[in-house]
Amino acid sequence: MRQHVNPLSSNFNQIERIPSLSEMFSDSKLNLHLDIGCAAGEFLFDLALDNTSWNYLGIEIREKLVRNAKSKVIEREIKNLYFVFGNANNILNDVQSKFIIKNLKSISLNFPDPWFKKRHYKRRVIQSEFIDFLSNSLQKGTLIFIKTDVEDLFEYMDCIISSNFCFQKIDKKDFNYYKSFNPNKIKTNREKYVILNQLDIFERIYIKI
Ligand SMILES: C[S@@+](CC[C@H](N)C(=O)[O-])C[C@H]1O[C@@H](n2cnc3c(N)ncnc32)[C@H](O)[C@@H]1O
Numbered sequence: 001m002r003q004h005v006n007p008l009s010s011n012f013n014q015i016e017r018i019p020s021l022s023e024m025f026s027d028s029k030l031n032l033h034l035d036i037g038c039a040a041g042e043f044l045f046d047l048a049l050d051n052t053s054w055n056y057l058g059i060e061i062r063e064k065l066v067r068n069a070k071s072k073v074i075e076r077e078i079k080n081l082y083f084v085f086g087n088a089n090n091i092l093n094d095v096q097s098k099f100i101i102k103n104l105k106s107i108s109l110n111f112p113d114p115w116f117k118k119r120h121y122k123r124r125v126i127q128s129e130f131i132d133f134l135s136n137s138l139q140k141g142t143l144i145f146i147k148t149d150v151e152d153l154f155e156y157m158d159c160i161i162s163s164n165f166c167f168q169k170i171d172k173k174d175f176n177y178y179k180s181f182n183p184n185k186i187k188t189n190r191e192k193y194v195i196l197n198q199l200d201i202f203e204r205i206y207i208k209i
Helices: 040-050 063-075 088-093 095-103 119-122 130-139 151-162 172-178 189-196
Strands: 031-036 054-060 083-087 102-112 142-147 167-170 200-208
Touching: 031 095, 040 054, 040 083, 054 063, 054 088, 063 083, 088 095, 088 130, 095 102, 095 119, 095 130, 095 172, 119 142, 130 151, 151 167, 151 200, 172 200
Parallel strands: 031 054, 031 102, 054 083, 102 142
Antiparallel strands: 142 200, 167 200
16 A cells, blocks of 8 residues: 655645646647646546547656656657646646646546545645635636545535535536546546446536536
8 A cells, every 4th residue: 555645745835847838738729638646647648649639737746656657758759748746736726837727628636535534634635725716717617527436535525616606517418518528438547446346436527617
């Protein structure tokens, strides 16, 4: 079992320079998808190869995983994929990331660290302040996809997102109406493990209105 990284550690207060979209991607005008807590990025590699008409950005707090993912992008000459190291909350809240938030068309949070103890809830990626920040900064129509195998965490995330009136739940069967690509068609590493072990998956899609 890997040790979870404490995102509130002061190690993550310093943020690396965020390059412009045209430094990250060969066509900066494509729609942008962000995966928060992307681990080694396999899910994003699969998406980037499957649907080349979008750009993909991954944020991950474990530096070595990001370093390896970045090397793989260069090796494989993938032009629509970029990784940033750090605490996603700090990075997205930073003034130099404003252009990222403004350009996002969708965000996925797949199997975020659950932080089971109540006193550790503050380490969870989804916090009311973060959702308020997103609701004030995202374009209308931006989609948020959440997925977890921890029911308690699902209820916590759903409660926070749904209590913000700028986000509305989308029924899975109505998804096609929104004409977005569907990141859920690709399985993440954790999801493959969960399916193999026949555990439940709790998921929901929200739209910024
Ligand atoms: C349980 S793993 C899931 C990985 C992947 N999304 C999947 O579904 O296989 C959660 C990931 O989120 C990362 N993480 C946790 N808190 C984070 C934060 N505040 N910012 C960025 N990444 C974070 C962890 O390091 C870990 O790689």
